[in-house]
Amino acid sequence: MSESFGAMPEVRELPEPTPGDGEVKIEVQTSSLNGYDAKLAGGFLAGELEHQFPVVLGRDFAGIVTEVGPGVRGFMPGEKVFGVVAKPGLGDGSFGEYVVVPEEMGLAPLPAGVDYRCAGVLGLAGIAALASVDAIGPGHGETLLISGATGGVGHYAVQLAAARGATVIATAEAGPAADLLHELGAAHTVDHRADLAAQVRQLAPDGVDGAIHLAGDPETVADLVTPGGRFASTVGVDAEQLGDRELNVSTVEAIPDRIVLDHIATEAAADRLRPSIARTYLLDEVPQAFTDFNNSGTVGKLAVAIGSAG
Ligand SMILES: NC(=O)c1ccc[n+]([C@@H]2O[C@H](COP(=O)([O-])OP(=O)(O)OC[C@H]3O[C@@H](n4cnc5c(N)ncnc54)[C@H](OP(=O)(O)O)[C@@H]3O)[C@@H](O)[C@H]2O)c1
Missing domain, CATH: 3.90.180.10 (Medium-chain alcohol dehydrogenases, catalytic domain)
Incomplete structure (x- = not known):
């Protein structure tokens, strides 16, 4: 628990909660x-x-x-x-x-x-990944950049997007992180600590069809999407922030309703979400x-x- 804004979390005894109506x-x-x-x-x-x-x-x-x-x-x-x-x-x-x-x-x-x-x-990472991938709706063979792919949301989004047939370009440092993302379905990895734009342009010279933005500079990521492409952010980036770029921008808000929770549980049960x-x-x-x-x-x-x- 946390006792005040920004305080170091600590473990403490609290009364057991009681369920109210519903x-x-x-x-x-x-x-x-x-x-x-x-x-x-x-x-x-x-x-x-x-x-x-x-x-x-x-x-x-x-x-x-x-x-x-x-x-x-x-x-x-x-x-x-x-x-x-x-x-x-x-x-x-x-x-x-x-x-x-x-x-x-x-x-x-x-x-x-x-x-x-x-x-x-x-829970939260799974539904955020699902909402992000749904917002982009990657078609078979489309290229999708996932910035922040090594995180909780990102490593699920890689799996969900790859399962829909997208060619996933995921941010990850070379080594164990990149190896894991390849194992989860990424076709390519690019190192966000180096020149991201140059690495992505080498793989997709005309830009990617869509990008899921979970971390990093949103404008750098948006500039790598082909005009008319899709951009989804879980960190509150909206169309206004991206100026007059020709993009279809989704600001993702993950809502844990029964349908999405059942959906990710089904994916996990089928071993499609690991x-x-x-x-x-x-x-x-x-x-x-x-x-x-x-x-x-x-x-x-x-x-x-x-x-x-x-
Ligand atoms: N809107 C919603 O409903 C919703 C729901 C869930 C999550 N979120 C948000 O989505 C974001 C991701 O959540 P998460 O739980 O997956 O967080 P996380 O586990 O911390 O993942 C973020 C990942 O981004 C990587 N990263 C950091 N800087 C980067 C950069 N410049 N370029 C590319 N990757 C970079 C980090 O790796 P390294 O630090 O090792 O590089 C880390 O693996 C958070 O901001 C979270 O609050 C929003």
């Missing part, structure tokens, strides 16, 4: 860090969202339903579930033994074949996980194992 209480088994958690912990969302301190950090969860509030129809105690905490305002999070979420948003059953370890790292977990932390180690997340070089997800089954 809410479901879950014993969390696994969770993971997202860019969102890092921004929240760093105080970067101050003034943008209502904060109720202490703020319990964490958006992703997988676990078991222990209690349901009045009016809940779709879930029962004992059921295995996963999802994304998506409540208005900030206060409740999933880096704890229990989390309470509304039945109607951010919650889905865990399908057979998907374990807690996988489901706990799937999380790469760089490291797993215990709950006590979450402050260290934040430090590691903010250092560059992590590929894929940082997981948090919380329950005995996690």
Whole structure:
């Protein structure tokens, strides 16, 4: 949890949450860090969202339903579930033994074949990847640049886009990061620490058909898209910011409704969406996980194992 804007996260005892009307209480088994958690912990969302301190950090969860509030129809105690905490305002999070979420948003059953370890790292990054790839709608054989491909969202987006037949150009340093992205379906990797534009132009001299922007300079990425192409950003970049470039720009906002959660769970169950977990932390180690997340070089997800089954 975090006690004030930008304070170092710490582990602390808090009262167990109780489910209200339409809410479901879950014993969390696994969770993971997202860019969102890092921004929240760093105080970067101050003034943008209502904060109720202490703020319990964490958006992703997988676990078991222990209690349901009045009016809940779709879930029962004992059921295995996963999802994304998506409540208005900030206060409740999933880096704890229990989390309470509304039945109607951010919650889905865990399908057979998907374990807690996988489901706990799937939520926010998975739905953001799906929303980004859907926003671009890459056709078979189209070239797609993914900037930020080594991160949680990025490594899922590579897999989803490659499965649709796109030729994916992914940002990654040569070595293990690039090797992993090739394994996940990237046709080419380009190193964002070097001259990105020159490397992409060598592969796609007329520009790429689309770009998913998860990190890096948005204008550099947008300039690599062929006129009339598509550009999707998860970091709030909109058409106005990209000036009079001839691009179809989507500002992605990932909403964890039941349809998208079921979709990513189905992809995971079919082994078409495979999380790469760089490291797993215990709950006590979450402050260290934040430090590691903010250092560059992590590929894929940082997981948090919380329950005995996690
Ligand atoms: N709008 C939404 O609904 C939504 C949902 C989910 C996430 N997001 C946002 O999407 C972004 C990505 O999320 P995430 O969880 O995947 O974060 P992440 O795991 O930190 O991934 C970001 C990746 O970008 C890489 N990177 C850093 N600088 C780069 C550059 N100049 N060019 C290319 N790659 C670069 C980082 O690698 P190195 O540092 O090792 O280079 C890292 O692997 C975050 O800003 C997050 O807040 C938005």
